[in-house]
Amino acid sequence: MTIYNTLVGVCAGLVLLTVADAVRRYPHVVFPGHSIALLITGGPLTVLSVVGALTWPLTVKPPINIAFFEPSVMLGFLALVGAASLLHRGDTPFERATIVRIRPALWIVFTIGLMLISIASAIFSYNLVGDAPAGEPLTSRFPGWENPAFGVSYLLAAAGCLATPRSELIAARFVMRWSWTLSGAFFLLFSILNYRTHIGLLENSNGAHYRW
Template sequence: MITLAAQEGLTIDWANMPTYNTIMAVAVGAGLIGLVQLGRQLRTDPTKVSTEGWAVTFGLLGAILAATGLHMTLTWPLAAGGFPFDNIIFGETSLGFGALLLGTSFYLWKRGAAALATSRPVETLARVAQPVTVFVGGLGLSLLAIAVAGVKYELFAAPPQEPISGEFADYPLVEAIFMSGLIALVGLGALAFAFLVNRVVNGRSTAVWARVTGWLWAVSGVLFLLFGAMNFFTHIGLIVNTM
């Protein structure tokens, strides 16, 4: 519950306001960066790819996102203090990305080495990934819808009691545009990835789509990672200032 007292300012009942989109943001950023790095290795020198290393990496990140995303998705609303849309924005999307990373981890652990040993490893992996591009593309469209909703309803604005982000409390569109733009970048990258994989399978030119996907996910991944790391400070500050 959130209350506002004239003398004390904003007070939040944190027992009813659990939040962990801090670790979610860091894991999402690391996952996106990891996918770009893996893609670059596959395109330049597949022999240098450590399938076990990437399997462990994606497994750890996928477990974090799937666990937190599943809890947030099934606990409605997770934050009873007034932010039920967070269940959709952060919970459902993290669950979807986490499940994809876990699936990727499992395949690389069990079959990754065999796939890289084929004469055309990139094409082999693309054929494995092609069926899931429908879901990836659907998530991409969903992220674009969230981005539009973020600007239309001016979501993501931090209260003035939150350090750094709270400086823009009187200008809710600032953070709404930043976060919506960041989410849109990931969504566009997901759509580009779906096109990329299908072009690889069909033997068509992929250079442009590979660069577009890589840049979209690299930029958004770095921003998510840094923003999530910063939020460990800002969210702690918000808790201290509103207890």
């Protein structure tokens, strides 16, 4: 089994948290820090997501290629473009006119939100994520939570994307900030946990019997 949802998940979570923090600081953003963070996370996110989306089937559960890696490709490219844009812009505040000028690009984010809603519906309808394999330490001990947790996280991320075209409004920025903060924190923490559990799964596949 080959899978990159450890580092991809960490980078995706950090991108969402970085953008949420930028939204929180509107109209003033610490551009150097945010752009550097987006560059560092957007690079591996893009490369590994492209590999995951193009390699078929990458895992023992091929639908995960669609549900996880394809949105991550778009997120990675957006992170890199956003980093380049912030570096070029310099330390200047956003204005309402700026948002109006970049609105065509914001509709791309809106479309990603529709993708995430469609994926979330598949997660709930088909039990797409399911429970951790029996050989995976720790997470396999608590069945029944991963699928709904991922479905809700995708819906939260989608809510922020759908609000993006109206980001000049306070209410839209509130939705963007908190939906991406919560979903980003989930993806980040779950993917960090996967480093332990996936290593344990590989050890158990070699004949060990670790449960925690």
